[in-house]
Every structure is written in structure tokens, then in C-alpha cells.
Amino acid sequence: MASTAPASTLSFPRETFAKLSPHPYLLAHLQPASTSSIPTRANGRIATQFRTPHMNNGSLTHAEGSAVVRIGDTTVVCGIRAEILLANNVAGYRVDKSSTAPSSKAGYNEAKELDLLVPNIELATGCSPAFMPGQPPSTLAQSLSTRIYSLLHSSGLVDGEDLRIWYQPPDLSDQDKMEDEDEEDAPEPEVKAFWTLYIDILFISLDGNPFDAAWAAVISALKNVRLPKAYWDPDREMILCEDSVAQSKKLQLRGLPIAVTSLVFKAKESSQAKDHRYWILVDPDAFEEGLCDESVTVVIDCGSGKTKMLGVSKAGGTTIGMLELKGIVSLAEKRWVELSDLLNS
């Protein structure tokens, strides 16, 4: 008993050590003194281990689609509200003929041109002491919103056709039109309005890796969206919707992209700096995010049996090269299988 008492007074408890010198604390975990123990991170995971994801769909009443995604202690709620944008409220949009409409042009991204997808991330929900309400959105919230926005459009996830509301004008030509007017076909259908999807992403709890969780929540909520059948009522001159589940339709998503973020943790003490030890930590938590500068996010889709890269963003260092990136992608492929099972169930 006498031999154990001094030891406990001379060393800090774990929490104090982690607070006072976080970098050596994480380093000590990754470089254990004894070779018998497996090197783990401070949170008990090994470097290539992800946190277990949990997903829940359709729990919000007023949203057309919703999802709750929990990855470790990071919890995100995503709700999608669909509203109607009338085509004649779009400046410069020609509604006359489908053949001359801009949507018939190749490479035209209607959802982007008309701003039909509106993602916003809110961090000021008390999810973390760093983001308090009553202030304008933080830089992180703005950059995350923009990243989600650009990924939604660059991946072409939502089919523009799903968002159009068509109107077939009745064929009145044979009744009051003159016979000699050259053989006119039935009037062409017109696009009267568009669905606009407001994608609101709220963080309930934040413990690192906000982008992966937010993106998973967006995908899960988009898969959950049910748009009611909408039609143009020429008498009232407005768009009406049918309140019936059978007539509503789901969105046809193109692919199932998954984002995977990793950080590079470097041993920066001078004695260890010679051998340039570094660790790639996948799915980082808030503690690790505070200690690492270099981060890589890859967005991949393995849906067609082949791995497609939809985006790579890397910032803050020079450690990651081609070889390391290959390793990260193969980890992301494993994560894709895990998350796609959850998303499709």
C-alpha cells in the first residue's frame, strides 16, 4: 500500500493529462511503451477504426424527408422541406415549349441554375460550447454549408426531372382553330413550376467530423423524401397537391456517395521528428481535430461495383501522397459498404 500511494500523487489522472498536454497524451497512446499492447487512440479505437453509425428515418412530421444520424457522440438531424417555385417567378425562364426550354440543352444543371437545392447547416444549437446562438453563422457552419451545396450539385445526385411540375394544356385546336392551319400536334406540355428542396441540417451534438455526419444525414433524408403529386389547376391558376401517399413519389437518386474524413497526426517532438512518424486517424473526434493540421476528405461511390471518386479535398500539410491516399480510399470503400447497408435498409 505504501508503494502505490506516492505513485498516485506524482502522476496526473488521465483527464488532467489529456487537458494539460494533449499532444503527448495522444502520442503516448499511439506509441505504447510496451510492445505487447496494441497502439490505440485516446478514445480506444485503433487508427483505422470508424465509429459505429446509427440512422433513423422519417421521424419528423412536417418535413417531406428527414433523418437522424448518430456517429459516436456526433448527432445530426436533417429535415427536408419541399416548396414550390413557380416558373414565371424565375427571371428569364421561358416556359413556352419544352423543346426550347433551357433544360433541353446538354450539360444544363437546372437544379443549380434555379437554386432548387438549399442546404444550410446550423451549428448554433448548443451542440458545442464553441458555437453559441444569437450570433451570425460561424465560419465553420458557412464552409460546411458551401461544401454540402457544391457536393450536391457536382455529384448530380438529384435528377432535375424529379423536381419539375408539368402541365399538359388541353387540346382545343380541333374545336375553334381553323381547318387550314397546318396540321398542329397536341399542345406540348409545359413546366409550370419546380420543387425546391430546403435541406436544413441541425447538429444536436458535435464531437468531431461534422462533414461526414452531415453528408450521411443529407443522403439518408433525400432517400426518405416523398413529394406529393402536384399539378397546375388552370381555373385557380395555382399549383395544387394531392394528399395521398399512393400518388406521391420518391426521388430517384443517382448513386450513393459517402464522405470519409481522415486526419494526419504527427509526432512533433524533436527526438522523434527524425523518423517522421505519423498516423492516419480516420473519423476523428473533437479531441483529435484539435491536434492535427492535415486533413483529407474523400467522397466515393462504389455503387456500380467500381469505386468512383466524386471528390477529394486535402488541406494543411504535406504528408499524404499517392500511396497514403490509396490506403485512405480502400478504408473508405469498407466504410461505404457499412453505410450503404444502413442507408438502404
Add this chain to the structure above:
Amino acid sequence: MNSDRRRINGPSGGTSAPIYSKYITQDPSSLPPRPTRSRQPNVLRKMFLKTGVTPSASGSAYLELEASPHHPNLTKTGLASLSTSGLKLTCTVHGPRPLPKSAPFSPHIILSTHVKYAPFATRKRKGYLRDASERDLGVHLETALRGVIIGDRWPKSGVEVIITILEGEEDRWWGDEGAGGEWGMMSVLSGCITVASAAIADAGIDCVDVVAGGVAAVVQRSENQSLVLDPVPSEHKDIVAACIVGYLPQRDEITDLWVKGDIGDDGGYEELADNAVQAALGAHRVLVAALKETADVKMGRY
């Protein structure tokens, strides 16, 4: 509409919420039946309360009230936006933490409350900027909590209570025309008080007692008026008056009282407030059970 350049605002032409053909018919018989109250007048909705949902905060809690059941004649439920909703609230507490150096000296803790609806919480989409009703709820919540916290134990400190309403209470049934006040706000405030109380206890802030919220209302039933506890506005066509209290059972004290509506004099208001206190006692039982569970988990861990 002023656009916020720090957020993504959507089409500049403006969008409108979908309008369902079923609800603009002139014939009232073709409207889907309104949900009716299946509970006894003195029975509250089932409440789910859990603490510790946000590990990054000092204290947190989540509260959910069950949605009112559909009318038995309604064979198939409509789309998401037509079904009835329950209340879903999350609350986080940050603090007590030191006030910034620039703040003037305070001998007791400074409590600040924020109540914010999520954009998808209500039938009509809410914006990100706080509107008047949210500020109103924040002020009421602060009044209800201020007297409960033993403030002089933390001089020069501040504590923030932040509530996000993931799903609000509806003010009226879909078929009803614009009539009716904001009765839904009363249940929302009552839920806010209960959930904030749980989160403050989870944060380990000393309180004189745990405060619970309760609502009672006088509703018109055919000819006569009757009292109900925990009213759901969409279940009643005519709500005459409603009362919400923040109540401390151990001390038999009311920290916040808010009555809306007109029921004349002769003691009607007193009976209404008494019934709201009864509703608060019901919420208090759930609150205490949830906090016992939290304490068991914490004691087991350490």
C-alpha cells in the same frame, strides 16, 4: 425579404408551401375528420424524457410528447405534412462558466436562455433569425428558471440554456380557417420548462427544487365549457382560455404563470391555474423518474 448572405437562401423568386386540394374545398364534409381527444380530461400525454443527449455540453436533455392519435374514421393517413405531430425538444446547458472580463461584476449567476424553432419544426417553414414568438418564449423560460437556480453560489459566472424545438405543437387543425390564437405556444413553453429543468439538473447546477411545466385549458364542447389538462390545439375546435405554469412541488410555488383567453370572472381563472398545477405535477413525476435514472447511471460509473 431580407436575405442573409451568410446562408444559402434559395431561389430569389421566392417559393411557397404546397397547397393541398383537399383543404381548399368549400364542402366541409369532404374534409378529413379532425383528431379527437381520446384521453380523459385529466390525463396527460405520454412523455419521454432523457438526459445526456449532448455529451459536449455540461448538461442536456431531450423531451418528446406522443402525437395525438388519428381519428378512427380516417382510414389512410395522408402525407407527412398532414399527419399530427407531437412535441420534440432538445435542451443543452453550457456552464456555469466565467463571464468575460468586460462584463460588469455580478454577485450571482447570469442566466441566459435561447429558444429556437428548427426550420422544419412547424407547418410553415421558419427562418433562421429568431422571431418575436421565439424571443417571447425565451423570456418566459428565463422567468420560470431564474427563481429556481441558487444564483449566489456562482458569482461572476454565466450559464446558457439553449432549446431547439425540433417539432413544435400545431396551433390549429388543417381544416380550420385562420381563426384561433397561438395556443400551441403554451404547450411548447410548458415542455421547454420541463426539459430545461432536466438539463440544468444534469449539469449539476444547484436548484431549490426541480421546476415542471403544465398546461390546462377551457374548451368549448357543444354547449358547455369544460376543463382539460395538457390540451392539444388541433383536437379542439374552440379553446376559450389556456393557462401555463412553472411549478415547484416541494415549495408549492409558481415561478411563471401565463393565461390567455377570456372566461369571465367568478374564480374561473383560479380553477384553471389549479388544473395547470395538476398538469405540472404529472410532468414533475416523469422528470423525477428521469433524473433518478441519470443519477443511477452517474453513480454506477464513478
